Amino acid sequence: MNGVSDAAKKNDDKIIVRNRAARFHYDISDEYEAGVVLRGSEVKSIREGRVSLVEAYAAVERGEVWLKQMHIASFFAARAFPHAERGSRKLLLHKKEIAHLERAVLREGYTLIPLDLHFKGGRVKVTLGLGRGRKAHDKRAVLAAKTEEREALQELRTHRDRSQKR
Numbered sequence: 001m002n003g004v005s006d007a008a009k010k011n012d013d014k015i016i017v018r019n020r021a022a023r024f025h026y027d028i029s030d031e032y033e034a035g036v037v038l039r040g041s042e043v044k045s046i047r048e049g050r051v052s053l054v055e056a057y058a059a060v061e062r063g064e065v066w067l068k069q070m071h072i073a074s075f076f077a078a079r080a081f082p083h084a085e086r087g088s089r090k091l092l093l094h095k096k097e098i099a100h101l102e103r104a105v106l107r108e109g110y111t112l113i114p115l116d117l118h119f120k121g122g123r124v125k126v127t128l129g130l131g132r133g134r135k136a137h138d139k140r141a142v143l144a145a146k147t148e149e150r151e152a153l154q155e156l157r158t159h160r161d162r163s164q165k166r
Contacts, residue, residue, distance in 0.1 A: 015118045016046055019053040022113045024139065026131030031115065032101070035092035036067065036124045041075035042089075046124055051117060058091065058112035058128055060102040065091040067114060067126060091126065104130055 022028070038046070045051065050073035058067050066088045093101070104110040115127045134142070 013118070013120055015116050016049060016124075017051050017053055018116045019056070019114055021054070022115050022129060022131070024134075024142065026111065026113055026129065026133055027138075028113075028115070028129040028131040029110070030104075030130040032093065032097055032128045032130070033120075033125050034065065034128055036117075036126050037090040037092065038124055042072050043124060045072050045075045046117070053114050053117060056114045058114060060098065060105055060112070063098060063102075065093055065098055065101065065112070065128075067091055070114065070117075091128070101128075101130065 052071040054071075056067060056070040058065055060066075067090075068088050069086055070089065071086055101112060105112060110130050110132055113129045113131055115129045117124065117126050119125070
């Protein structure tokens with residue numbers, strides 16, 4: 001027993017931040033969940049929601065996966081030994097997963113993009129997406145499809161509301 005109940009762990013499973021632009025700019029084919037090596041002050045800043053994935057990306061270097069350009073704001077109580085706000089952070093994955101990601105990035109032209117940062121069982125995890133960049137015309141097509149779907153749902157709701165009022 002580690003002192004944390006199962007109910008507390010379930011309540012702790014939540015998304016901290018999402019990279020909303022990632023699914024717009026990239027076609028995501030595979031997703032991987034990885035642990036993140038962090039210092040205590042970084043975890044405390046993340047718990048406060050002071051983190052951003054806007055410019056973040058992942059890279060495979062010498063058999064290890066690194067998350068780069070993720071911004072974690074400095075923690076006010078850690079002024080003596082502050083962490084680097086945009087430093088590289090090591091990701092924890094299985095050896096086979098790293099080999100697959102390295103092969104996909106180097107040979108097949110994929111990119112590793114962090115999709116979200118979340119807590120799982122009290123630990124900080126990142127969901128990595130293996131994706132290819134979309135062209136401008138692909139982005140327009142996605143926007144058009146979303147707009148069409150949203151308008152169809154809105155029309156369906158108004159039609160349903162009108163029939164219920166009668």
